[in-house]
Amino acid sequence: MPVHNRDIADIFNKMADLLEIKAANPFRVRAYRDAARIFGGMAKSASDMIAEGADLTEIPGIGDDLAEKIREIVETGSLAQLTALEKELPSGIHDLMRIPGLGARRVQALYEQLGIGDPASLEEAARAGRVRQLDGFGARLEANILEEVEKKRWSKARTPWHVAEAVARDLLAYLQADDSVKQAAAAGSFRRRKETVGDLDILVTCRRGSDIMDHFISYGDVEKVISRGKTRSSVRLRSGLQVDLRKLPQVGYGAGLHYFTGAKAHNIAVRRLGQKKGLKINEYGVFKGDKRVAGRSEASVYAEVGLPCIAPELREDRGEIEAAQRGELPELIRIEDIRGDLHVHTDATDGSSTLAEMADGARARGWEYLAITDHSQHLAMARGLDARRLLASVEAIDRLNETLKDFRILKSIEVDILKDGSLDLPDEVLKVLDLTVCAVHSAFGLSRDLQTERILRAMDNPFFGILAHPTGRLINEREPYDVDLERLIEAAAERGCFMELNAHPKRLDLTAPYCQAAREKGVKIAISTDAHSVDHLDDMRFGIHQARRGWLAPGDVLNTRGWGELKKLLKR
């Protein structure tokens, strides 16, 4: 079994959990968590790096010790030190650590004094009133813990961004309806446009004498008030989503916005730069001694540490600070840069809008072209097109195009990549199309090598255009199939193929690190909606969010080009 970066991240996170419970040096714990974060967000596979003889200690945050542990994990699939720790502590302890209100110290106490090592036995002990007897615990804490355990909070999935958006929109409108509120905005991972969010962080500035916290906890959707203070309150909504509200002074609003947008690792890196310049940076401003020197705007915070303002989508400590210092931050793509959509369906297969409706929808969005990419015959479930029906669709497009001015419907198909790597329709048919979008819809369970070979073989076909939703994942629903994406990106670069960033909010496939990798290899990316109805053309904005997280500039994206230029690029 090949070892993936996410396996390494899992092992290091578990190490951090167990070391924390054993009261290890907190900075040592942090080193493991940092390493987990680094590998979790890296496109380049550690296995490959080791196979190529690369020096892992060149990665910031990885020293001799962790490099050696990574080598051990890659070679053996496990880490002896973790295995040993897991013999001392039960595996359910990781779940305990994820229960809100429980951290390392309390989990340690529960285990050492009551022998509790998993949520089920914690529930039992809390019911029996044994938890409250521990030092530092009480009846309130016990009741809170019991409630969290009963609701299985440790296994709560993160909320997809587009779901959080609806919650944030309603809540912001509710807060702004209060006369005392001057500004209200959502920060956190929501503002960074992460695919999923763990909670919502809302910031407000208010006039004097505001009772905004009362207003906030009175919101109709609030199920439980977790905490309530003068400047910070937390609630859980009926949907299960936690919302934190922070009240900020106007003069430090930019510093607060920066602080609560994160990511944590990015903030730490920025504060370190501040430290070197003798500055203290917190959520209220940038301070030299007791004197506030900046903080009204985010840009003013960055300026104090000698950086240009970094876009929220880039703030993950994944090289953006170094790039900013070198003046090499990309000019990120915006929705206005998009000139067409290269992947949509119609009612000829599993879509619900007609060809003409989809074309009208695209024109209404200011686009210049739209590729019709209905499914191919292998996808019988979606009434996929055979050669005869595809050619009929091509004729219909030709006829419609004759009636359209300043807009072009592109003849295309989402053709299945069959298990053996062949495409689902013969070359004679594919060659009449303007482009092809090629996709895996079957045999998701192939081994990494076979899946990679399958797609590489498909890319050898001269009519292979864009690799659609390259990993097949559905957020919170289906894991990506196992494939060597890095190799696919290299192959796409060699063969003149393209990768899709599927904008569907459940897909967002490619992920940001692979967008970054494709950009570095010069592989152009199509940001496509995969719309199955006119309304879904608006999903383009989700694709733009992900593209920005992946450092993409307009020049990295296929469908920022006019048809004339696009046509040339598509020629292999």
Place this chain on the structure above:
DNA sequence: GCCGTTTTCGGCCCGACTGTTTTCAGTCG
């Protein structure tokens, strides 16, 4: 466990709120 224009040891980002305490540890972000 990492790191270094104070470099191989001694630092490591910063503050709010809760609950259990009686001055603060633990958790969270």
